[in-house]
Amino acid sequence: MERRWLVYPYHIWMLLFTVVPLALIFYFAFTVKGTYAFTLENIQQAASPVYLKVLWHSVWLAAVSTFACFIIGYPMAMILATCRVKYRNMLVVITIIPMWMNFLLRTYAWMTLLEKKGLINTVLSFFNIAPLQLLYTDGAVLLGMVYNFLPFMILPIYSVLMKMDRSLLEAAGDLGADAWTSFRRVTFPLSLPGVYAGMLMVFMPAVTTFVISRLLGGGQYMLIGNVIEQQFLAIGDWNFGSALSVFMMILIIISMALLSRYNKNGNGGMLL
Amino acid sequence: MKKIVKFLCVAMVCVIGAALLTGCGGEKKxxxxxxxxxxxxxxxxxxxxxxxxxxxxxxxxxxxxxxxxxxxxxxxxxxxxxxxxxxxxxxxxxxxxxxxxxxxxxxxxxxxxxxxxxxxxxxxxxxxxxxxxxxWGTLGIIYNKKMVTEPVDSWGMLWNKKYSKQIFMLDSPRDSIGIALKYLGYSMNTVNEKELDAAANKLIEQKPLVLAYVVDEVKDKMIAGEGAMALVWSGDAMFMKEKNPDLEYAIPKEGTNLxxxxxxxxxxxxxxxxxxxxxxxxxxxxxxxxxxxxxxxxxxxxxxxxxxxxxxxxDIAAYPAADILKNTEVFDDLGDNLPKYDKAWTKVKVAQ
The missing domain is CATH 3.40.190.10 (Periplasmic binding protein-like II)
Structure with missing residues (x-):
């Protein structure tokens, strides 16, 4: 009882940096620029075909990169979880280390690797392969997303796999299941909470990114994050920018609701 | 655990306190x-x-x-x-x-x-x-003399199919739409939606030729010879020319932005x-x-x-002759018409 004051900083934090900004975004989204008048126009404009197309492209790219992260990340999480304790910590650190470096720097590094006179094309030219257009393509954006967000997929899956009861696998073996069957029937279903958490943690930043698409996509592919950024910084139409953000938020809430439907008993993987 | 929480609370109070104090301190001098x-x-x-x-x-x-x-x-x-x-x-x-x-x-x-x-x-x-x-300065085309053989005297060069995927455009609605408007013979300050639409369509037509829409990265890329032509501001052009002597700056005859x-x-x-x-x-x-x-x-x-x-x-990059300057336009504040440019630009950017 006497320690209740300990939660006050948390409440103040939540109020100042979550509730108030959210309220402001909703306020801007539903008012006419420069006035207090209520309007649905911003939302209607956000739902117009041009922006829906951008949104669709963003969701599509984010979904593909999430799937790619899953395909690459799951085996890596398995390796981490099953390798000898001696190496495990080192491998985990290696997985996390890139996250300690500045995100922008890592993305810039890819630019110099991918450009026409970059490292990859220089190596290719030794084998007499004509320079490929690698930078400023959809592929480059995908690569940037997968590279940057992969740890967010690996870590939740790894933490769930680590907590799994090994004796279940032994039991499966005793009952005659081979390695594949016990993975399919025991390990994978038990790791699903981690997979869902990982998918959410990759999908969210991927769908809202504007830096990766601008640097590696060369501004050729406008994602919803770029549109929102432009509204706020270049155009100065905070109301429409907020409406787009609200649209975005609804999308994220829906995807979270969908995932949590499949994740009813899974609290294990949720790191957030 | 309790200790950690307590420590964090104290640390936070300290940080906020310090921030408030420094905020006040500035007033005294x-x-x-x-x-x-x-x-x-x-x-x-x-x-x-x-x-x-x-x-x-x-x-x-x-x-x-x-x-x-x-x-x-x-x-x-x-x-x-x-x-x-x-x-x-x-x-x-x-x-x-x-x-x-x-x-x-x-x-x-x-x-x-x-x-x-x-x-x-x-x-x-x-x-x-x-x-x-x-x-002050202008907006123009910087080109690599080793890659571009024709004279660069028109904005139309940025629509030349020969240089497909070797052209950089500015990721800036007013500048990129502006030169498309100039190319079509309209004012860079137009608020006529038909003209803006025509400019947007012109830029969509150009899109397959464009390597990337960039702002500051264009300097590194052009200096490194990653592209043949780029839409740039004159001051940046001076900087690039200094780093790479193959680069030259041109102001198209249709006129440009001052x-x-x-x-x-x-x-x-x-x-x-x-x-x-x-x-x-x-x-x-x-x-x-x-x-x-x-x-x-x-x-x-x-x-x-x-x-x-x-x-x-x-150097015309720094001080264009008077006859070039005659054709220039200064950007006007568009006020409430600015979203029209944004819409046109979004149309360009989402086109496939």
Missing amino acids: TAQRELKVYNWGDFIAPDVLKDFEKETGIHVIYDTFATNEDMYVKVKSGGSDYDVAVPSEYMIKRMIKEGLVEKIDTSKLSNYKEIGDQYKNLPYDPKNEYSIPYM WFDSMVILKGTKHMAEAEEFLNFMTRPDIAKRNVEYIGYATPLPSVQKQLDEAVQK
Whole structure:
């Protein structure tokens, strides 16, 4: 009882940096620029075909990169979880280390690797392969997303796999299941909470990114994050920018609701 | 665990407390004369501020911004209390309209007469009441002489299929749509939706040829020979030419954009006298020369222009001849029509 004051900083934090900004975004989204008048126009404009197309492209790219992260990340999480304790910590650190470096720097590094006179094309030219257009393509954006967000997929899956009861696998073996069957029937279903958490943690930043698409996509592919950024910084139409953000938020809430439907008993993987 | 939580709480209280205290601390130094200046990044010669402080005894607090829009948001929101800023012309017009800038009494600026008449009383500030020109320049095409063989004399070069995937465009709606409008023979300040639509379609037609829409990265890319042509501002062109002699700058015959970055005094300043001294100091020929030599854009002081290297004076990237300038347009503040450009640009960017 006497320690209740300990939660006050948390409440103040939540109020100042979550509730108030959210309220402001909703306020801007539903008012006419420069006035207090209520309007649905911003939302209607956000739902117009041009922006829906951008949104669709963003969701599509984010979904593909999430799937790619899953395909690459799951085996890596398995390796981490099953390798000898001696190496495990080192491998985990290696997985996390890139996250300690500045995100922008890592993305810039890819630019110099991918450009026409970059490292990859220089190596290719030794084998007499004509320079490929690698930078400023959809592929480059995908690569940037997968590279940057992969740890967010690996870590939740790894933490769930680590907590799994090994004796279940032994039991499966005793009952005659081979390695594949016990993975399919025991390990994978038990790791699903981690997979869902990982998918959410990759999908969210991927769908809202504007830096990766601008640097590696060369501004050729406008994602919803770029549109929102432009509204706020270049155009100065905070109301429409907020409406787009609200649209975005609804999308994220829906995807979270969908995932949590499949994740009813899974609290294990949720790191957030 | 409890200990950690307690520690974090104490740490947080300390941080917030310290932040509040430093916030108050700044107010106390009233004895010294002060001036808060807000300028573009890398837009002043080194030591100029130090010399100003030495000569006048005014302490300068100097901050920089990256885009007009960043600057505008900060000034508009209040809390920043800057005295002097250096926005571009269309932003100055907007700030005049919104009452964010003070009138300048040019009779108090002894160096005001140094500024060339052609740089005074321009559309964004018709009576030159609010702004003192600092730098100016144009928008044009930089091209690599080793890759581009034809003469670059028209915006149409940026639509030349021969250079597919070797062209960089500016990721900036007003500039990229602006040159498309110019190419089609319209004004860069049009608010006619049909004309904007035509420009957007022109840019969509160009899109397959464009390698990327960039802003600052264009410098590295063109210097490294990653592209054949790029739409750039003249000051950046000077910088690139210096780093890579294969590059050349051209201003197309259809005409282009002429832009100004000018000094303004912000509304509500408590340091009017200091601000005037600063503006006058920056307009003094010896100081203006140091700035222009360092920055590489063009100076509005004819006396300074005459003192520069002959090569620089004749370089059209820095000082286009009068007949080229005849065809130029200065960006107007579009006010409520700006979203039309955004819409057109979004249409271009989402086209496949």
